[in-house]
Each structure stands twice: as structure tokens, then as C-alpha cells.
Amino acid sequence: MDLSFTLRGRKFTSVVGVASGTFGYGKEYEGLLDFQFIGAIYTKAVTPEPRMGNPSPRLVETASGLLNSIGLANVGLEAFIHDKMPFLRTLPSAVVVNVAGAVNEDYERVVETLEQVDGIHGFEINVSCPNVRHGGMALGTNPRLVAEITRSLRSRTKKPLILKLSPNVTDIGATAEAAEAEGADAVSCINTLVGMVIDIGSKSPVLPLGTGGLSGRAVLPVAVAAVYKVSRRIKIPVIGIGGITCWEDAIQHLLAGAKAVQVGSATFANPRLAQEVYEGILAWGSAEGLESAGQIGGLLGSLHA
Amino acid sequence: MKQFVADVLENSVVAKDYREVFVRWPDEVRVPFPGQFLSLRVNRSTVPFLRRPFAVASFDKPLRVASIIYHVRGPGTEILSRVQPGEKLDLLGPRGFYFRTGVQNRPFLVGGGTGTGPIVYAANSLAERGYKPLLVLGHRNSASFPQLRLNPEVRLQKCTDDGSQGFQGTVVDYLSTLSTEAIRDGFVWACGPQAMLKALHNWAHPRGLPCFVSLEQIIACGVGACMGCTVETVDERKFVRVCTEGPVFDSEAIKWT
Numbered sequence: 288m289d290l291s292f293t294l295r296g297r298k299f300t301s302v303v304g305v306a307s308g309t310f311g312y313g314k315e316y317e318g319l320l321d322f323q324f325i326g327a328i329y330t331k332a333v334t335p336e337p338r339m340g341n342p343s344p345r346l347v348e349t350a351s352g353l354l355n356s357i358g359l360a361n362v363g364l365e366a367f368i369h370d371k372m373p374f375l376r377t378l379p380s381a382v383v384v385n386v387a388g389a390v391n392e393d394y395e396r397v398v399e400t401l402e403q404v405d406g407i408h409g410f411e412i413n414v415s416c417p418n419v420r421h422g423g424m425a426l427g428t429n430p431r432l433v434a435e436i437t438r439s440l441r442s443r444t445k446k447p448l449i450l451k452l453s454p455n456v457t458d459i460g461a462t463a464e465a466a467e468a469e470g471a472d473a474v475s476c477i478n479t480l481v482g483m484v485i486d487i488g489s490k491s492p493v494l495p496l497g498t499g500g501l502s503g504r505a506v507l508p509v510a511v512a513a514v515y516k517v518s519r520r521i522k523i524p525v526i527g528i529g530g531i532t533c534w535e536d537a538i539q540h541l542l543a544g545a546k547a548v549q550v551g552s553a554t555f556a557n558p559r560l561a562q563e564v565y566e567g568i569l570a571w572g573s574a575e576g577l578e579s580a581g582q583i584g585g586l587l588g589s590l591h592a
Numbered sequence: 593m594k595q596f597v598a599d600v601l602e603n604s605v606v607a608k609d610y611r612e613v614f615v616r617w618p619d620e621v622r623v624p625f626p627g628q629f630l631s632l633r634v635n636r637s638t639v640p641f642l643r644r645p646f647a648v649a650s651f652d653k654p655l656r657v658a659s660i661i662y663h664v665r666g667p668g669t670e671i672l673s674r675v676q677p678g679e680k681l682d683l684l685g686p687r688g689f690y691f692r693t694g695v696q697n698r699p700f701l702v703g704g705g706t707g708t709g710p711i712v713y714a715a716n717s718l719a720e721r722g723y724k725p726l727l728v729l730g731h732r733n734s735a736s737f738p739q740l741r742l743n744p745e746v747r748l749q750k751c752t753d754d755g756s757q758g759f760q761g762t763v764v765d766y767l768s769t770l771s772t773e774a775i776r777d778g779f780v781w782a783c784g785p786q787a788m789l790k791a792l793h794n795w796a797h798p799r800g801l802p803c804f805v806s807l808e809q810i811i812a813c814g815v816g817a818c819m820g821c822t823v824e825t826v827d828e829r830k831f832v833r834v835c836t837e838g839p840v841f842d843s844e845a846i847k848w849t
Contacts, residue, residue: 311817319595319684319815331819339831346810346820351638353812360819360831504638532638555813556633556643558595558684 288572289579290565292326292547294447294524295472297408299381299547301326302580303537303565306528306551307385307411307451308332308357312371313378319558324565325380329475329549330371332387332413335396337363341418342495347484352503353552354482356418356494359387364397368404381408383449389421391436398443409447412440415478417455417500427453427478430465437469449526451475452517454506459513460520467521475526475549477513480506502552506530511543518544518584532560534567541568541583593687593815594621597680601657603673606738607731609664611673612649612709615681617656624648624658624686626714627783627806627840631814632660633682634671643684644668645811647783647839649709650716650741661709661738684814688839693718694802696779699725702763702792704784710806711783712740719743730763730788764791775799781840782806793843803843809834824849 292299304327310316313328340360347354362370367384375382384401388394394412401407414427414436426432433450440448450466452459454477463474479500484493492498510529518525527545531537532553540548554560568580577583598615606612617623624630631643646660664673675681691714693699699718703711708729715727720743728749731737734757742748750758751766759766763784767775780796782789783806796803809821816836824847825832832838832845 309813309818311813311815315813315815315817318593331817339829340819340822342824343822343831344810345822346812346818348640348642348810351641353641355812355818355820357819360822503641552641552812552818553638555818556638556641558815 288569288577290569294409297447299326300379301565302547303561304329304547304549305554305561306549309551309554312375314374316558320562322378322380324562327381327383329383329385329411331361332359332385333361333364333367333397334359334387335364335393337361337366344493347493349484349501350505352501352505354484354499354501356496356499358418359416364400372404372406376406382406383409383411385411385413387413387416387422391439394436395439395443398440402444409449410444411449411451411475413451415451415453417479417481417498424453424455427462428456430461433462434465434469437466437471441470447472449473449475451478453478454509454513455481460516463517463521467523471523473524473526474517475528476517477510477529480509504530504532507536511539514540514545515543531564534564537564537568538571541580542587544584546581593685595684596621598683600675600677600679600681602677603675606661608735610661610738611664612659612661614657614659617658623651625690626717627690627710628686628688629839630683630685634668640668642812643814645814647710647806648686649713663706687814688835689837691781691804691840694779696777696802698778699723700778700780701725701727702780702782704730704763704788707784708738714781715746716743719745728763728766763788764795767795775801790848793848797844804840805843806839807834807841811835
């Protein structure tokens with residue numbers, strides 16, 4: 288069974304990727320799993336300048352999930368190129384750089400600079416981070432702004448361009464259509480959901496900024512519904528992300544219409560998750576008599592109502 | 593650092609609400625240094641969603657048995673408390689910047705609460721290397737003191753809030769009774785609640801004693817990837833990760849709030 292995935296003529300060896308923010312710059316997981324199974328490493332977000340991120344605490348565990356407010360802490364563009372790329376380049380996985388910023392010029396600068404850097408397979412545009420005041424979700428919840436940034440970045444790269452969508456909208460299909468109309472090659476669906484945890488002892492939100500982004504098994508049904516909805520509105524591939532903690536969860540995403548998946552915060556408990564998901568999809572698909580992972584979406588039964 | 597499965601040999605009560613779990617350490621995993629931690633996955637479900645980090649409390653080299661002491665206080669440790677001998681634990685580690693000796697040769701090792709386990713391991717390790725550490729442990733009362741297996745070269749001073757055992761007062765109250773002569777050429781290693789570590793830093797710093805503290809933080813990945821476990825440093829431009837640059841830090845590098 289063929290588990291590869293092609294985007295803008297570029298072949299990814301596996302439909303299973305590891306999500307931005309949960310896998311650092313790859314090196315952190317060296318020796319903990321076999322990178323052969325990872326089709327793409329979506330890097331920690333890269334901004335033009337280094338970012339310290341938000342004050343602590345940055346994490347709260349929730350029921351089958353995790354609320355985070357990291358705030359795009361990252362080493363910045365220069366250090367990414369010089370300190371992180373040399374290792375990433377040695378891996379069998381494709382390197383997709385997650386790009387973030389406060390204003391459109393930040394995104395443009397990162398993409399323009401990295402377009403010339405060897406070993407980068409594509410860009411995932413983070414217009415959906417809920418933990419920053421500027422850029423991030425403020426962009427990604429407005430289809431007009433998504434269209435604008437997609438158009439601008441499309442003119443700056445020949446590599447696969449993926450827009451990472453925010454679920455914190457009324458109609459996620461509208462932002463997906465805006466990305467598609469301006470030349471995006473795919474969308475990743477979904478980023479984290481805005482959430483809050485309040486400590487009833489101190490009567491204050493646990494996270495210093497009040498809210499954070501919810502991920503983990505708790506969001507799986509939300510993510511699957513978003514993938515289902517978006518994949519029926521656009522023709523470009525949807526990359527399913529949200530709540531995958533085992534291969535069965537990934538199959539749900541693929542049945543809903545995703546052409547590839549990303550595993551995220553569940554890697555923290557199970558560093559080998561991406562590998563296990565790959566092996567699970569392969570075994571399941573082979574048992575179903577499939578020739579490729581791309582056929583899985585076609586197996587979804589019709590609705591009864 | 594490795595991910596590995598270890599057999600549980602014993603999981604027993606060592607004080608009120610405290611337990612110690614012993615595991616067989618696989619030959620292919622290197623011996624943990626004092627101050628290093630392990631991330632435990634307590635079950636295969638998504639509750640709890642994260643691993644739990646614990647610093648090593650003992651390591652028996654001939655038998656290759658490691659232990660951690662934990663406080664049963666939440667869903668993760670609740671599940672851990674029910675693990676039986678013969679079952680297996682999924683571990684990730686050992687990991688982190690550990691306690692390291694400098695030029696000073698009079699060790700003051702200070703622990704409180706859940707910090708007791710790791711600091712006892714550090715004290716025993718120093719004793720094995722020829723030091724004569726003073727181990728100062730603080731607990732609420734005598735019931736919460738774990739049973740300890742100490743090297744005979746370790747001198748123990750217990751402190752309790754209510755005076756039910758040892759010195760009545762905090763560990764820093766006790767240290768403040770020591771003469772300048774008694775702390776000459778000393779260094780401090782500590783593990784325990786944030787308030788204790790801060791008070792300890794404020795005691796050690798003006799006296800010129802190097803002070804290394806093991807910090808607690810909520811840890812998600814435990815491998816340096818997620819940037820979730822950061823603490824602020826005195827360098828305004830810098831956060832550090834407890835799981836990677838720590839958990840042991842020079843107390844002077846930390847911004848105490």
C-alpha cells in the first residue's frame with residue numbers, strides 16, 4: 288500500500304507528519320523514533336526575530352488534553368537557518384517550516400529568506416495561533432486577510448504553501464476557500480481551540496493571558512468535523528490535525544477527507560506515535576485492500592439524514 | 593535519554609501521602625545522575641494526557657534498581673499509587689542538567705516535600721564520593737517524613753513546622769542558626785517547593801555560598817521540544833527550559849518572583 292503524499296509535485300514519503308510546536312526542530316526526538324515513518328516535520332514556528340514567548344505557567348493539563356500558551360517562542364530566522372537546518376537536512380523526512388509573525392511583512396521575510404535555503408520542502412503558514420496579540424489568529428479568522436497573505440506568499444515561493452486554519456471561526460470553510468482561491472496548495476486543519484482554565488482557589492485563570500490553545504484527544508471530534516466540512520468546500524488537499532492519539536484517530540481524519548495527517552501533543556506521552564500511526568494506517572489499509580492512503584476518504588459512507 | 597519499559601519491583605507507602613516506587617533499571621540505560629529526572633507514563637489512556645516528571649530518589653548500582661518518591665496528590669500519582677509489583681512502567685529519561693560539585697567541599701543538602709527523594713539521592717552520592725553532607729529536610733510534621741536509607745556519612749537534620757520532630761521551623765530557619773565558621777567553604781544543593789528554594793537562595797547568596805536548586809514546573813514533552821516548562825532568568829532576554837537547561841540551576845541565574 289502506498290502511503291506517500293504529493294503536494295505541488297513534491298513527494299512526501301508518508302502521509303504522517305508531526306505538528307508544529309510539538310516536535311521542536313526534530314533533534315529533540317532523535318533516537319526516540321524512526322524518522323523514516325515521518326513524512327514531514329512541521330517545525331516550531333519561525334519568526335523573523337527570536338521570540339521569548341509568554342510568561343509561565345504556559346501549560347495546563349485538561350481532561351484528555353492540554354491547554355498551552357507558549358506564545359511562539361522560537362530561535363528566530365537566522366538561528367533557525369544556522370543552528371537547526373543542518374540537522375533537519377540530514378533527516379529522511381520533508382521539512383515544512385511553520386511561519387509566523389505579527390504583520391504580513393514578517394511572514395514575507397521568513398518565506399523569502401527560506402525560499403533560498405537548501406533542504407526546505409514547503410511552508411505552513413500559521414495564521415491561527417491563539418496566543419499572540421498580533422498576527423496569528425487575528426489574521427486567520429478573517430477570510431479577506433487570509434486571502435491577502437496567501438496571495439502575497441504565493442508570489443514569493445514555488446514550494447508547497449499550506450495555510451494552517453483556525454477552528455475559532457463561525458465558518459472554517461470560508462477561510463479555506465480564501466486560501467485556495469489565492470493559490471495555497473493545501474490547508475492544515477485545525478490549529479488549537481481557544482480555551483480557559485480557572486483555578487477556583489485563586490479565582491484566577493491559570494494562564495497569565497487568560498486563554499490558551501486547547502489540543503489533545505479532547506479536540507478530535509471538533510477536528511474531524513472541520514476536516515469533513517473543509518474537504519467538501521475546497522479541491523486542494525486537507526491535512527488533518529487535531530486530537531490524534533493513535534492510528535484509529537488518524538483513520539477518522541482520513542475518512543473525513545484528509546489526504547495526510549499530523550500528530551501533535553499526544554507525541555509528548557508517546558514519542559513513537561507518528562511511527563505507530565504510520566504502521567496502523569498501513570495495516571488497516573492493507574486489510575481493506577487499498578492501494579493508497581489517498582483512497583481512504585472515498586470509503587466514508589453517506590449521511591442518513 | 594531513552595524511552596524504555598521497566599519492571600516494577602515495589603510500590604509502597606513511605607510516609608503519609610508519600611510512596612516510593614522501585615523499578616529494575618535496564619542494562620542498556622545509563623545510570624541517572626543526582627538531580628536528573630524520568631518522565632513516567634502512568635497508563636496507556638489519555639487521562640492523564642501527559643507524562644509525569646520525577647527526579648530519581650535512589651539508585652542501587654549492584655542491583656540496578658532505581659526509585660522515585662512521589663506525593664499522591666492528583667490523577668497521575670493516584671494511578672501510579674495503584675501500580676503493583678510485576679507490572680511495567682513506561683519511562684523516558686534519564687534527562688536534564690544535574691547537581692555538579694565545584695571547588696567547595698562542605699555540602700549542605702536541603703529538601704522539602706516532594707524534593708526529599710532527589711536530595712537524598714544527591715546526599716548519598718556525595719557521601720559515596722567522600723563528602724560528609726549535612727542533609728536538612730523540612731516537612732510539615734513527623735508523619736510526612738519518608739523513611740530514608742542514608743549513607744552513614746550523611747548527617748541528617750530534620751525540621752518540622754510544628755516541632756513534632758527535629759528542629760521546629762523551616763529549613764532556612766535552621767540554617768540561619770549555623771555560625772559563619774560552620775558554613776565556611778560550603779555549597780548548597782536543594783530540591784523542594786518554590787518558596788523554600790527562594791528563601792534558601794536569599795540565605796545562601798549574601799553568605800557567598802554557591803547554591804544550586806532543582807526547579808519544579810509543569811512539563812509536557814520532557815525533551816526540550818515544546819517550550820512549555822520555561823522559567824525566567826535574570827537575563828531579561830532569556831527563558832530557560834526546566835527539562836533541558838534544568839531542572840538544576842544556579843540559583844543566581846533564576847529570576848525569583
